[in-house]
Amino acid sequence: MTAGGPAGGRPGTVRVDRFRWWHIDAVLPIEADLFGVEQWSAAMFWNELANRHHYLIATDSDPAAGSGTEGGGGVVLGYAGLAVAGPDEAWVQNIAVRRDAQRRGVGRALLEALLAEADTRGVRDVLLEVAVDNAPAQKLYAGYDFEPVGIRRGYYQPTNTDALVMRRTRD
Numbered sequence: 050m051t052a053g054g055p056a057g058g059r060p061g062t063v064r065v066d067r068f069r070w071w072h073i074d075a076v077l078p079i080e081a082d083l084f085g086v087e088q089w090s091a092a093m094f095w096n097e098l099a100n101r102h103h104y105l106i107a108t109d110s111d112p113a114a115g116s117g118t119e120g121g122g123g124v125v126l127g128y129a130g131l132a133v134a135g136p137d138e139a140w141v142q143n144i145a146v147r148r149d150a151q152r153r154g155v156g157r158a159l160l161e162a163l164l165a166e167a168d169t170r171g172v173r174d175v176l177l178e179v180a181v182d183n184a185p186a187q188k189l190y191a192g193y194d195f196e197p198v199g200i201r202r203g204y205y206q207p208t209n210t211d212a213l214v215m216r217r218t219r220d
C-alpha cells in the first residue's frame with residue numbers, strides 16, 4: 050500500500066508494509082521522542098508480534114531518502130498496530146508518526162490500513178484510547194467515524210494522563 054505526497058520534508062511515496070521484528074530498533078527512537086516516560090520497550094513490541102497482532106510500518110520509499118530498514122525499504126516514518134479480539138471487536142494498539150513526517154498523510158495511511166484489515170476480518174467495532182490532550186489525533190479518528198464512548202482516568206502512566214476511549218462501528 051502506498052500514499053503519495055511528501056514525507057519527512059522530502060518528495061516520495063509513503064509505503065505501508067507488515068511490521069517485522071527487524072523494525073523494532075528503528076521504531077524505538079520514535080517511541081522515545083513521542084512518548085517519553087510512557088514509551089513502549091523493545092520487549093513490548095516483541096510481545097505484540099509474538100501474539101500475532103497486526104502491525105504495520107510506514108516508510109519513505111524515495112530511494113534518495115537514505116538507507117533502508119530492509120532491502121531498499123526506506124526511512125521509517127511511523128508504525129501502527131491492531132489487536133483483533135474476534136469478529137466483534139478490535140483495538141488500535143498504537144499509531145505513531147515521526148515528528149518530521151507528521152501532517153503529511155502517514156498516520157492516515159496507517160489508520161486506513163488498520164481499518165481495512167479490521168474490515169477484511171469482519172470486525173464490527175474498532176476501539177482505541179487516545180490521550181485527552183491529543184486533539185490532532187482525536188480529530189483524525191473522528192474523521193473516520195470514531196466517536197467518544199468513555200474516559201479511562203489515569204490510563205497513561207507514569208504521567209497519570211486520562212485516555213479518551215473512541216469507537217467506530219461498522220454497519
